Amino acid sequence: MKKLLLSFLLLSTITVIAQRPQGQGNRPDPIKITGNVVDADTGQPLEYATLILQRAKNPERITGGITDAMGRFEVETFPGVYNIRVEYISYTTYEVKAQVLRASADLGIIKLSIDVEQLEDVEVVGERTTVEFRLDKKVYNVGSDLTVKGGSVTDVLDNVPSVTVDVEGNISLRGNESVRILINGKPSALSGLSPDALQQLPAEAIEKVEVITNPSARYDAEGTAGILNIILKQSKTAGLNGSVNVFAGNPDNFGGALSLNLRRENFNIFSNTTYRYRDAPGNAQFIQENFNDDGSTESFQDEFRKYQRERDGFNTNFGFELFLSENSSITNSFVYRKTNGENTVDVDFFNFDALRNPTIQRNRFTLEDEEDENVQYSLNYEKKFKKDGHVLTMDYQYSKGADFENSIIDEVILGENIALPTEQTINDESQINQLAQFDYVLPFGKDNQSQFELGYRGTFNNFNTDFDFGILNTDGSLNVDPDFSNELNYREYVNAAYTQIGTKLKKFSILGGLRMEASDIGIELVETDENTDKDYVDWFPSLFLGYEFSEMEQLTISYSRRLRRPRSRFINPFPSRSSNTNLFQGNPDLNPTYTNAFDLGYLKRWDKLTFTTSAYYNRSTGVFQFITQETGNFVEIENPDNPSEPILVPIQVRTPINLATDMRYGGELTTTYTPKKDWRFTWNLNLFQQQLRGDFSFIDFQNEEVVQNFDADNFTWFTRFSAKLPLPGAIDFQSNLFYRGRRVDAQNVNKGILSTNLAFSKDVIKDKATLSLNVSDLFNSRKRRTETRTENVFTESEFQFRERQITLSFLYRFNQPQNERTKRDRESGGNGDDDIEFDG
Numbered sequence: 001m002k003k004l005l006l007s008f009l010l011l012s013t014i015t016v017i018a019q020r021p022q023g024q025g026n027r028p029d030p031i032k033i034t035g036n037v038v039d040a041d042t043g044q045p046l047e048y049a050t051l052i053l054q055r056a057k058n059p060e061r062i063t064g065g066i067t068d069a070m071g072r073f074e075v076e077t078f079p080g081v082y083n084i085r086v087e088y089i090s091y092t093t094y095e096v097k098a099q100v101l102r103a104s105a106d107l108g109i110i111k112l113s114i115d116v117e118q119l120e121d122v123e124v125v126g127e128r129t130t131v132e133f134r135l136d137k138k139v140y141n142v143g144s145d146l147t148v149k150g151g152s153v154t155d156v157l158d159n160v161p162s163v164t165v166d167v168e169g170n171i172s173l174r175g176n177e178s179v180r181i182l183i184n185g186k187p188s189a190l191s192g193l194s195p196d197a198l199q200q201l202p203a204e205a206i207e208k209v210e211v212i213t214n215p216s217a218r219y220d221a222e223g224t225a226g227i228l229n230i231i232l233k234q235s236k237t238a239g240l241n242g243s244v245n246v247f248a249g250n251p252d253n254f255g256g257a258l259s260l261n262l263r264r265e266n267f268n269i270f271s272n273t274t275y276r277y278r279d280a281p282g283n284a285q286f287i288q289e290n291f292n293d294d295g296s297t298e299s300f301q302d303e304f305r306k307y308q309r310e311r312d313g314f315n316t317n318f319g320f321e322l323f324l325s326e327n328s329s330i331t332n333s334f335v336y337r338k339t340n341g342e343n344t345v346d347v348d349f350f351n352f353d354a355l356r357n358p359t360i361q362r363n364r365f366t367l368e369d370e371e372d373e374n375v376q377y378s379l380n381y382e383k384k385f386k387k388d389g390h391v392l393t394m395d396y397q398y399s400k401g402a403d404f405e406n407s408i409i410d411e412v413i414l415g416e417n418i419a420l421p422t423e424q425t426i427n428d429e430s431q432i433n434q435l436a437q438f439d440y441v442l443p444f445g446k447d448n449q450s451q452f453e454l455g456y457r458g459t460f461n462n463f464n465t466d467f468d469f470g471i472l473n474t475d476g477s478l479n480v481d482p483d484f485s486n487e488l489n490y491r492e493y494v495n496a497a498y499t500q501i502g503t504k505l506k507k508f509s510i511l512g513g514l515r516m517e518a519s520d521i522g523i524e525l526v527e528t529d530e531n532t533d534k535d536y537v538d539w540f541p542s543l544f545l546g547y548e549f550s551e552m553e554q555l556t557i558s559y560s561r562r563l564r565r566p567r568s569r570f571i572n573p574f575p576s577r578s579s580n581t582n583l584f585q586g587n588p589d590l591n592p593t594y595t596n597a598f599d600l601g602y603l604k605r606w607d608k609l610t611f612t613t614s615a616y617y618n619r620s621t622g623v624f625q626f627i628t629q630e631t632g633n634f635v636e637i638e639n640p641d642n643p644s645e646p647i648l649v650p651i652q653v654r655t656p657i658n659l660a661t662d663m664r665y666g667g668e669l670t671t672t673y674t675p676k677k678d679w680r681f682t683w684n685l686n687l688f689q690q691q692l693r694g695d696f697s698f699i700d701f702q703n704e705e706v707v708q709n710f711d712a713d714n715f716t717w718f719t720r721f722s723a724k725l726p727l728p729g730a731i732d733f734q735s736n737l738f739y740r741g742r743r744v745d746a747q748n749v750n751k752g753i754l755s756t757n758l759a760f761s762k763d764v765i766k767d768k769a770t771l772s773l774n775v776s777d778l779f780n781s782r783k784r785r786t787e788t789r790t791e792n793v794f795t796e797s798e799f800q801f802r803e804r805q806i807t808l809s810f811l812y813r814f815n816q817p818q819n820e821r822t823k824r825d826r827e828s829g830g831n832g833d834d835d836i837e838f839d840g
Contacts, residue, residue, distance in 0.1 A: 030076045035107035037071045037086055045071025046112060049088040050241075050815060053265075056081040056098050058326050063265030066240055066815050077265065079103070086110050137212040137229075155776070156203045157228065159736060161612075161670040161684040162211055164718060173213065173225040174616070174668065174686055175716065175743075178564040178593065180223030183230050205259060205272050207233040213616065214542075214558045214599040217498040217513025218439070218453060221540040224564045224595035224620055232272070232317075233259070241815035249807035252279035268321040275314050282307035284799040286582060290650060291792045299359075300352040301581070301649055305345055307801075311370075313339035327384040335376040335399075343368040349581075351637070351647055360637055360647050362420075364411040364580070374401040389443040389451065397435040404428050408472065411580075413637065422472040427465065427574065434460040450503035453513070456496065463490040467574035482527065488588060490571055491522035500542070509546035514539065519565075523588050525573070532589060538563065552605040559598050566590035570624060570656050580635050582795075583653040591658050595620040613669040616688075618662075625659035625710065627696060628652050628747055628790050652793060659710055660694030680724045687717035692745065706791075714744040732761045748788050755782040769812040776805040 037049040051073045055061040065075040079102050086094040091112040158165040164172045173179040210229035212219065219227055240262045248254035255276035262269040286303040319333035345366040351359045376399035383392045409423040439455035469484040500513025521534040542560035549555070572586035601614045634648040666688025673681045692712040697705060718740040727733050735758040743750040759774035783800040 028079050030078055031101065032074060032076055032104040033101065033107065034072070034074045034105075035086075036109045037067050037073070037088065038109060038111055039091075040111035040113040046088050046091070047071065049073070049086060049091075049112070051075055052085040052087065053077055053101075054083040054085070056083055059083075061265060061323075061326055062263070064263075077101070086112065088112050137210050137215070139208055139210050156206055157209065157230075158738075159720070159722070160209050160211060160228075161682075161720070162213065162668060162686060163209075163228065164738075164740065171228070173211070173228065174666070175688060175690075175718065176225035176618075176664070178224040178595075180220060180227045181230070182227060184232060185229055205232050205257070207231045213614070214544075214560050214597050215562070216511060216544060216560065217500045217515040217540065217542045218455060220457070220496070221515055221517055221538070221561070221563050222565060224562045224593055224597070224618065226562075226597075241813075243811060243813045245809060245811045247807055247809035249805055251281055251803065251805065252277065253805060253807060266323050268323075269319070270321075271316065271318045273314075273316040275312070277312040278309070280307075280309045280311075280802045280805075282309065282799075282801045282803065285797065287796040288581075289794045291794070293792070297354045299354060299647075299649075300356055302350040302352075303582070304348045304350075306347075308344045308346075309341065310343070311339055311341035313337070313372075327386075329382050331378075331380040331382075333378045333380075335374070335378075337372075337374045339370075339372045341368075341370040341372075343370065351649065360639060361414045362411060362637065363414055364409065366407055366409045368405055368407040370403070370405045372401075372403045374399065376400075387443055387448065389441060389448060391439075391441045393437075393439050395435065395437040397433075399433045400431070401433075402428075402430045424468075424470060424472045424478050425574075426468045426478075428467075429463075429465045429572075431461065431463045433462075434458075445503065449505070450501070452499075452501050454497075454499040456498075458495045459493070461492045463492070463571075464488065465490075465572055465574065467572075469574070484574070486528060486574065487526035488571070488573060489522070489524040489526065490588065491520070492565065493520040494518070502544075507548045509544075509548070511542075511544040513542045515542070516540075517563075519592075523571075525588070534591070538594075554603045556601040557599070558601075559596070562595045562597055564593040564595070564620075564624070566592075566624065566656070581649050581651050583631075583651065585653050585655045587656050590624060590656060591622055593620050593622045593624060593658070608674050610672045611669070612671070613667065615665075615667045617665040620662040620664070622658040623660045623662040623692070623694075624656045625692070625694065625745065626654055626656050627659065627710070628654045628788055629698070630790055630792060650793060652790065652795075657696065659696055660692045663691045663693075664688055678726050680722075682720075682722040684720045685717065686719070687715075690714040690716070710747070712745055716743045717741045727760075730762060734759045734761075747790065748786050751785040751787075753782060753784065755779075765812070768814070769810065772809045772811070774807050774809075776807070777802075778804065780804040 033051070033053065035051070037046045037051075038044060039046060045067070047067055047070075049067040049071065050064060051066070052062060052064040053075065063075065063077050065073050067073045082099050082101055084094075084096045084099050084107070094110050094112060157163050157171055162174055164175070170177055171179055171181065208231045210227075210231065212227040212229060213225070215223075215227050240260070242258070242260040244256070244258055246254075246256040253276075255274065257272065257274040259272045260270065284305040284307070286301075286305075288301045288303065290298045290300070292298045315335075315337040317333065317335045319331060321329055321331040323329045343366075345368075347364040347366075349360075349362045349364065351361070353359055376397065379396045381394045384390070385392075405425070405427040407425045407427075409425070411420040411423075412418065413420070435457065437455065437457040440453065442452045444450050444452065465488040467485060467487070468478065468480050470478045470480040473479055494517055496515060496517040498513060498515040500511060502509065502511030516537065516539055518537045519535065521532075523532040523534075524530070540561045540563075542558070544556065544558040546554065546556045566587075570586050570590055571588045573588050574585070596619050598617045599614060600616070602612070604611045629652065631651045631653050633651045635651060637647040637649065639645055639647050666686065668684070668686040670682070670684045675681075690713070692710065692714070694710045695707060696710055697707045718738070721737045722734065724732065724734040735756065738753075738755050738757075740753045742752050756778040757774065757776050758778055759772060761770055761772040763770050780800075780803060782802075783798055786795075786797045786799075788795045788797065
């Protein structure tokens with residue numbers, strides 16, 4: 001491993017040195033370009049106007065600066081021929097092409113006039129959220145979605161077609177949780193050890209989201225549902241620019257984000273820093289009926305939970321890109337994230353006999369302190385050759401994370417004020433992840449219509465969990481229970497190589513590839529000396545075909561093979577203890593799930609209407625399925641009325657296993673209608689049939705073999721409707737409606753969920769700032785309601801992770817030229833290049 005990383009870094013260094021331009025010692029001395037920018041009507045100086053100097057022969061090479069409070073700029077550059085532009089928000093652009101600058105010069109007073117027509121264009125184009133159809137993915141440009149202002153990445157994803165985020169923050173693609181989350185094309189510390197990590201990345205930092213339902217061979221085989229690649233914004237405007245965002249809400253939710261970007265001719269510095277505090281209340285209930293062996297009712301238990309999750313988090317992302325030459329660059333970036341939380345779970349238990357007469361009431365209270373810290377360093381080298389699209393990239397990434405949870409659990413029998421022994425759980429998780437990767441792309445053939453790719457990616461992940469559970473002594477020491485305590489070491493090393501080739505012949509495109517992944521998995525339970533090693537080599541072919549009827553109409557068909565490896569939540573074998581009768585426990589011996597995926601896609605555009613639809617079929621084997629088992633153990637509660645006959649409540653545990661074969665087929669459609677320039681209606685519908693086939697056998701607590709059949713047929717669907725329209729007073733209004741239909745799996749019936757978000761937004765301070773008010777889950781109806789039946793227990797449960805949220809946010813932009821914003825918004829939302837492409 002060390003030799004591999006050393007070789008990679010050495011190769012990167014040699015390549016960087018080799019690509020340095022020669023003769024830099026003879027470079028001419030820099031010159032200074034000065035001038036003043038004023039309003040053409042009032043003569044007032046314009047602060048934060050942008051001067052852009054662009055090399056006439058090499059347009060990618062730019063430098064520039066911004067004006068001070070007096071409207072004056074002063075920029076250093078080297079002699080040459082430049083295209084000169086001066087830009088300012090809401091004003092026409094001053095432009096002079098092919099200007100020869102041999103010595104220092106004063107450009108004098110530059111007068112800019114307000115461009116009202118340009119303002120109207122920005123208002124229209126900036127609102128759009130559309131889809132780009134690529135041969136191996138769809139790209140949803142986020143646009144200006146008002147309902148996520150002041151929100152996070154998960155809020156954005158919950159508004160992307162085909163994507164859903166459940167009440168616990170878990171992300172699904174087409175109803176399947178086996179989705180891979182990437183940041184700028186790579187795994188990231190921003191993904192963290194849990195879904196909470198993504199809450200620290202602000203919505204405003206996202207440029208677009210790539211929804212890759214059937215990834216090609218260039219992507220990880222991980223994720224049977226596909227990949228969500230989150231692309232962060234990075235300004236290409238010369239000078240210093242950025243934004244400041246502050247927000248506050250109820251229940252308590254406040255914070256701020258600062259984004260900065262400084263671009264010069266030879267380098268680009270970018271950063272995004274966020275602080276967020278949130279106190280999120282939630283609730284749950286479990287209405288449980290227990291049966292005797294003959295099917296008669298034995299007893300009842302009603303369990304009501306109240307959650308209070310108090311968390312504050314800091315996240316910063318800093319990067320430096322150095323342009324070594326006109327065609328090569330090296331980027332270093334650093335991510336640091338830290339969160340602290342205090343979570344409480346207040347549980348009331350009400351027990352009844354078979355006739356539902358009250359027998360006992362108790363309260364169980366959990367206080368959990370949590371600290372979560374992640375660091376990540378990334379190194380990227382990119383070399384562009386003379387031929388357009390001929391690129392070599394190399395990456396190295398190192399990340400380290402730690403998550404520490406300490407829970408104190410007290411339980412009291414009410415009425416009699418009998419205090420049960422205090423429990424404590426200590427969960428100490430850590431991970432070290434490394435990634436080494438290179439990708440090479442070579443266009444060839446007539447007009448570069450064909451393309452060859454090859455690459456390598458190695459991921460080397462080590463995950464450790466040290467879990468202790470026991471009774472807390474009066475002196476503060478912990479009497480550890482060895483039956484519930486252990487240490488898990490989980491190692492996952494994956495070496496992958498791929499190659500693919502594609503071509504475009506007139507209106508027809510084809511892309512085929514093959515990926516090989518060699519996996520080395522190690523599982524060690526230290527205290528019980530249990531060791532498992534799993535080594536396997538898998539091949540993942542992919543094939544994509546596309547036909548372009550016209551610029552407004554396209555058709556694609558694709559196939560790929562995928563897998564799903566178990567992650568921390570699934571493999572952590574240590575049970576939750578918030579409830580001592582309904583436990584959740586992972587399974588470290590899970591094997592991967594394999595999927596063959598087929599997809600047929602169609603895109604059609606009209607003047608005011610865009611229509612996208614897909615039909616898909618997935619067949620998976622060894623599917624993870626959460627099952628609920630009766631452990632055979634009981635919680636024994638002292639009965640004040642009859643001490644000789646304590647009350648017994650059966651303990652159930654919910655755990656994942658490789659249970660079934662899953663066949664899933666369905667279709668989805670997304671349509672966007674813009675009847676007027678400032679109106680937009682979007683509707684997304686996804687429906688699918690799921691067939692689960694599997695049997696599970698186990699030895700129960702009576703030492704008898706039990707064989708359970710978990711076959712299930714489930715037809716379900718979800719739909720999302722969004723409407724955006726103007727209100728009087730130049731206020732924008734948007735509302736999103738989401739409904740997910742009833743779902744059935746091996747043991748559970750999940751009822752439908754309806755939720756509604758709405759938002760109001762207004763530009764202020766001469767359109768430099770935006771004030772937004774949004775309400776998440778307007779009717780407080782985003783609740784998971786489930787019916788679960790095991791052999792001797794029937795449970796009706798309801799769970800609400802986060803109650804209705806109201807947020808007010810203020811976003812201020814500085815030195816973001818209006819025509820640059822227009823261009824960016826048009827590229828992300830207008831009639832951009834929707835040709836079938838090969839680039840990833």
